[in-house]
Structures are given as C-alpha cells and as structure tokens.
Amino acid sequence: MVFKVHQHFGFLLLLVIVFINGECKNSSCDVFHGSWVIDQSYPLYNASVCPFVGKEFDCVKNKRPDQQYLQYRWQPHACSLSRFNGRYLLEKLRGKTIMFVGDSLSKNHWLSLLCMIHSSVPSAHFVVKAYGASGMTAYTFTDYEAKVIYHHSLYLVDIVKEKIGRVMKLDSITNGKLWLGVDYLVFNTWHWWSRRGPTQPFDFIQDGEKIYKDMDRLAAFGKAIDTWGRWVDDNIDPLKSKVFFQGISPTHYNGSNWGEPKAQACIGQKVPVPGSTYPGTPSAALTVLKKELKTIKKPVTLLDITNLSLLRKDGHPSKYGLGKYLSGRDCSHWCLAGVPDTWNILLYNFMFS
Ligand SMILES: *[C@@H]1O[C@H](CO)[C@@H](O)[C@H](O)[C@H]1NC(C)=O
Ligand SMILES: *[C@@H]1O[C@H](CO)[C@@H](O)[C@H](O)[C@H]1NC(C)=O
Ligand SMILES: *[C@@H]1O[C@H](CO)[C@@H](O)[C@H](O)[C@H]1NC(C)=O
Ligand SMILES: *[C@@H]1O[C@H](CO)[C@@H](O)[C@H](O)[C@H]1NC(C)=O
Numbered sequence: 001m002v003f004k005v006h007q008h009f010g011f012l013l014l015l016v017i018v019f020i021n022g023e024c025k026n027s028s029c030d031v032f033h034g035s036w037v038i039d040q041s042y043p044l045y046n047a048s049v050c051p052f053v054g055k056e057f058d059c060v061k062n063k064r065p066d067q068q069y070l071q072y073r074w075q076p077h078a079c080s081l082s083r084f085n086g087r088y089l090l091e092k093l094r095g096k097t098i099m100f101v102g103d104s105l106s107k108n109h110w111l112s113l114l115c116m117i118h119s120s121v122p123s124a125h126f127v128v129k130a131y132g133a134s135g136m137t138a139y140t141f142t143d144y145e146a147k148v149i150y151h152h153s154l155y156l157v158d159i160v161k162e163k164i165g166r167v168m169k170l171d172s173i174t175n176g177k178l179w180l181g182v183d184y185l186v187f188n189t190w191h192w193w194s195r196r197g198p199t200q201p202f203d204f205i206q207d208g209e210k211i212y213k214d215m216d217r218l219a220a221f222g223k224a225i226d227t228w229g230r231w232v233d234d235n236i237d238p239l240k241s242k243v244f245f246q247g248i249s250p251t252h253y254n255g256s257n258w259g260e261p262k263a264q265a266c267i268g269q270k271v272p273v274p275g276s277t278y279p280g281t282p283s284a285a286l287t288v289l290k291k292e293l294k295t296i297k298k299p300v301t302l303l304d305i306t307n308l309s310l311l312r313k314d315g316h317p318s319k320y321g322l323g324k325y326l327s328g329r330d331c332s333h334w335c336l337a338g339v340p341d342t343w344n345i346l347l348y349n350f351m352f353s
Contacts, residue, residue, distance in 0.1 A: 086120020
C-alpha cells in the first residue's frame with residue numbers, strides 16, 4: 001500500500017514536471033507576444049548590491065523617486081517563460097563563454113545578466129579583465145570557469161583610419177576574429193546608425209569599391225547586417241556556437257507615438273503602455289533586420305524584443321541616468337533592474353532549448 005502511494009506520488013510529480021517543461025518548451029508559443037503584469041516578486045535583484053551595475057543605469061541610486069517600474073514581469077499570452085536560475089545558468093556555462101557584442105545597449109543587456117547571476121549566486125567568485133584596445137571586458141566566474149563578456153562594437157562592421165579620414169567599411173568585419181569559437185554570441189547594433197555631427201565616429205562610408213561622404217543610413221545598416229550574416233555563414237559552427245541577435249531596442253522621445261503628444265520624451269513616465277500593442281509606427285530598422293536575417297543559412301535566433309520594450313515608456317533612466325547620455329534625457333537606455341532583465345529571461349529560455 002505504502003509502495004502504491006509512492007508510485008502515485010511519483011506519477012503526479014512526473015506529470016507536474018512534464019507540464020512545466022511543456023509550458024516552457026511550447027514551440028508554437030510566440031513568447032514575444034504578451035503584456036506586462038505586476039509581479040510583487042520583482043525586481044529580480046537589488047541594483048544597490050549588484051557589483052556590476054553601471055552608474056548610468058542605476059536609476060534608484062540616481063534618485064528616481066517612483067518604484068513601480070521595477071515590478072513588471074513580461075507575460076506571453078500563450079505560455080509562461082521559465083524563471084531565471086543563475087546557478088543553473090552557471091552550471092550550463094561551465095567552461096564556456098557568452099559574449100554580448102554591440103553598442104551600449106549590449107552593455108545594458110550584459111550588466112543586467114551579470115546582476116541576475118549575482119543575485120542568484122551571490123557567493124560566486126569572479127575576476128574581471130579588460131582587454132584595452134579590443135574593447136572587450138570579461139567577467140569570469142572562477143568556480144565555473146564561465147566567462148560573460150562584452151565586446152564594445154558600435155556598428156559590428158569595421159571603422160578604419162585611412163589618409164582621407166575614418167572610413168566605415170560596410171563589407172568588412174575584421175573584429176569577427178574575437179568572436180570565433182564563443183559558445184553563445186548575442187549581437188546588436190542600430191542606435192549609432194542615425195548619429196550625425198561631431199559624435200559621429202567616421203568620416204566616410206565605403207561600400208565595395210565606392211567611398212561616399214554619406215548615404216541612406218537605413219540602407220547602410222542593411223548592408224552591414226548582410227555582411228554580418230555572411231560572416232556568420234562563413235565562420236559559425238552551429239554545433240559549437242549559438243548565435244542570437246538582440247533585436248532593435250526602441251527609444252521614447254516622441255509622446256505622439258503613445259498618445260501623449262505633450263509628453264517631454266520619457267520624462268515622468270511611470271507606467272507602461274497598457275495591453276499588447278504599441279500605437280506608434282513599427283520600426284523600419286526591425287523590418288530591414290528581419291529581411292536580412294532571413295538570408296542567413298546558419299541558425300540565428302532573433303530576440304525580438306522591440307514590441308515588448310516599446311510598451312515600456314516608463315523603463316528608461318530619463319533624468320536619472322547621470323546625464324552622461326543625451327543631455328540628461330536618456331530615453332534610449334534602460335534602468336537596471338528593468339527591461340533588459342526580461343531580454344535575459346528570453347535569452348535564457350532560448351539558450352538551452
Ligand atoms: C509587433 O508589432 C507590430 C505592429 O503592431 C506587428 O505587426 C508585429 O507582428 C509585432 N511583432 C511581434 C513579434 O509581436
Ligand atoms: C537594496 O539594498 C540596499 C543596500 O543594502 C538597501 O538599503 C535597500 O533597502 C535595498 N532595497 C530593497 C528594495 O530591498
Ligand atoms: C502552447 O501554445 C499553444 C498556442 O499558442 C496554446 O494553445 C497552448 O495552450 C500552449 N500550451 C501550453 C502547455 O502552454
Ligand atoms: C512626433 O511624432 C509626430 C507624429 O508622428 C510628428 O508629427 C512630430 O513631428 C514628432 N515630433 C517631433 C519633435 O519629432
């Protein structure tokens with residue numbers, strides 16, 4: 001009899017596990033379609049005790065007065081995401097490397113992951129190493145020999161100093177040598193493509209043999225993604241490396257896009273756009289990105305975070321990002337804890353599936 005009870009118990013347990021697995025591995029579920037719900041168990045970490053969080057993202061420390069924005073969890077409509085487990089992640093990353101490659105949105109994403117790991121396993125030892133000229137910073141969790149790296153690369157493609165000036169080469173990616181053999185690669189570029197004026201870090205754009213003073217930036221972006229896609233096809237061994245593209249992280253500078261034309265960018269926004277649909281126009285960069293990704297033969301997973309992040313007009317540092325970026329109105333990066341934690345939960349859900 002006792003045996004029977006145990007058997008039943010085992011059967012029930014199995015059912016529960018299968019159900020949980022069924023939920024997280026629901027391949028027919030679009031995890032990018034959903035809404036933001038309040039969850040009292042959020043935020044996933046206290047940024048004040050995270051040794052990794054950048055000053056520019058630590059909105060609580062920078063005296064942002066409202067706190068509700070910390071408590072939103074992304075809930076897909078058709079299924080549930082696995083909860084993040086930093087210890088499990090470190091075990092899976094034992095002897096391995098994950099690298100974020102891109103602009104400061106990649107840094108935002110990377111620091112979020114480090115804080116999430118630290119909050120799960122506060123005792124995990126780590127060492128940091130910065131590789132000066134290459135623009136890489138690596139944290140190694142030494143008990144696991146797990147490396148979590150950021151490679152700062154604004155455009156993914158090269159910028160080369162030549163006699164005429166700094167030339168952006170739309171068909172060259174020499175930095176790709178730093179990405180070879182990395183187990184998990186998460187790429188992103190977009191925010192710098194529209195940059196002009198004194199902070200634009202190049203003087204000319206080279207496309208094939210032709211050198212231009214300037215060209216349509218969306219078209220240039222498309223060409224660079226095409227070059228990157230060819231790099232993936234030529235260099236990635238899918239048995240060794242899993243490749244992700246972070247998607248286009250949206251900004252909130254124009255309140256007309258969410259029905260508040262008088263809003264001063266994202267300043268004072270305390271709640272997300274309700275529901276699942278952002279009223280503004282879809283991102284042209286995302287359309288170009290998706291078109292280019294379709295031409296890549298090797299597997300690349302798009303973390304399609306644009307729509308879910310668009311809803312989070314409340315998620316940016318605005319005045320609480322130390323004013324380092326965009327003259328004190330940073331509606332482009334994200335507070336930590338915050339929206340990039342969700343990008344990492346999505347990444348985590350895709351990494352081992
Ligand atoms: C994002 O929103 C646009 C416009 O509402 C829609 O066409 C698109 O299907 C959405 N994408 C996802 C992944 O939900
Ligand atoms: C975060 O940590 C700081 C420093 O230990 C502490 O003062 C603060 O109360 C914590 N915040 C929350 C929300 O737990
Ligand atoms: C899986 O996704 C489908 C379609 O989105 C949905 O109908 C179904 O209920 C989901 N199953 C689970 C276990 O979440
Ligand atoms: C904001 O968007 C609206 C609608 O697209 C547009 O008419 C307006 O010019 C934009 N405002 C700014 C400051 O760009």
